[in-house]
Amino acid sequence: MDHLQAIKVFCQVVESGSFTKSALLLDLPKSTVTKLIQQLESHLKVKLLHRTTRQLTVTTEGQQYYQQVRKLLSELDDLESQISGEQAIPRGRLRVDVASGVANDILLPLLPDFFQRYPQIELDLGVADSNVDLLSENVDCVLRGGALTDLSLIARKIADLSVLTCATPAYLATYGEPQHPEQLQNGHQLVLYRAGKAKQLRPLRFTCSSHSLEILTNSRLILNESTAHRNAILLGLGIGQLPQFMVQQQLTQGLIKPILTNWHTNPIPLYLVYMPNRHLSGRFQAFANWLQQAFAPYRAY
Structure with a gap:
């Protein structure tokens, strides 16, 4: 078993909720995806996923394992990006959580410009008004309006919304x-x-x-x-x-x-919020700087 590949496949299955979708996204045969998950479960001696013809669910152990290995994969990705010069050419996946109104009315219409500037960055956007736990849900940053409640996080003001x-x-x-x-x-x-x-x-x-x-x-x-x-x-x-x-x-x-x-x-202050101990990858810095420019017309003066 390729242990690292099996972990990556497991994370993709959890995130997509489907063996079939994961196989398409990873460009692997579905049988390979199934085999790697089975080998990983056998290696760990624990059931990670419950799968029926209609539904795929993550076990409690599988959810705990996912949270930890997804964090490790992100750190590995950051390390490789650092060494390979990502600061010069930002690339890789950035997980961002955004409030619904901001996502639909401001961010999404502006994203063609972002992807034109940074074609090698992949954004994984969570769109919801409820706050997420950046650490447990392995989110790189969130874009949120209103008063800050968790002073342990770093917040960069993006705008003041009228x-x-x-x-x-x-x-x-x-x-x-x-x-x-x-x-x-x-x-x-x-x-x-x-x-x-x-x-x-x-x-x-x-x-x-x-x-x-x-x-x-x-x-x-x-x-x-x-x-x-x-x-x-x-x-x-x-x-x-x-x-x-x-x-x-x-x-x-x-x-x-x-x-x-x-x-x-x-006005409602809008902040980009992230963990204080998180490595500031080139893709994060590119996204943060782009946000500052892109949201300038929406500030209240």
Whole structure:
């Protein structure tokens, strides 16, 4: 058995969830993939995967083994990249976790430029609003908005995203346009957002001069995913607060209207977050520097 190849094949099977997909991605016969997994399980004397005709599941032991060997493979990849001059020509896989709204509305449309500049870098993007554990899930970095909660991590600010309080013209024609945030507590419906792993409900926040207040009552709908949150407001289900980049096109088309413009909400800081003891590979540095330039138009000044 080629032990290193077997480990790489096992990781690919876990990540793709399929022997067939793994064989295609690795350009190996499916029988070779099956044989290597069987040899690895025999060597370890433990079952790593449960496989039926319909489903592939990872055992508890398999999940523990995957987390450890994936980290080792990443470190090996970093070492080889260092020695082979990756700093000059960045290449290899970079695992990045990104919030849904940022991924769909900013990052994905900009990626053709990134891949044109760095054709040998492969991005493995996790798209979700909930925070991930960088160490246990073997993620190189995350792109997240809001206050930092884990001060043991390193955070590089990428942008400050402007926030709008908004609703559709149809909603405002039905319920009227509020002139003061306190009016939202009587006769209006709110569409609120529940953020992060803690699922903390985010109130609507308003500041005018030295006066600040938060509104949390009269919620008609609560969502925990930013793209769905935006879509609910665009469907006229209520008033909400969104980063401006998520509704810029609809603002131009008149499909959404900013309200309470004499009041403002502090911009959302957007950070690139990573482990302090992680080797900063050439591909990571290339991605981080590119982000800083690419997100410049979305900063609040």
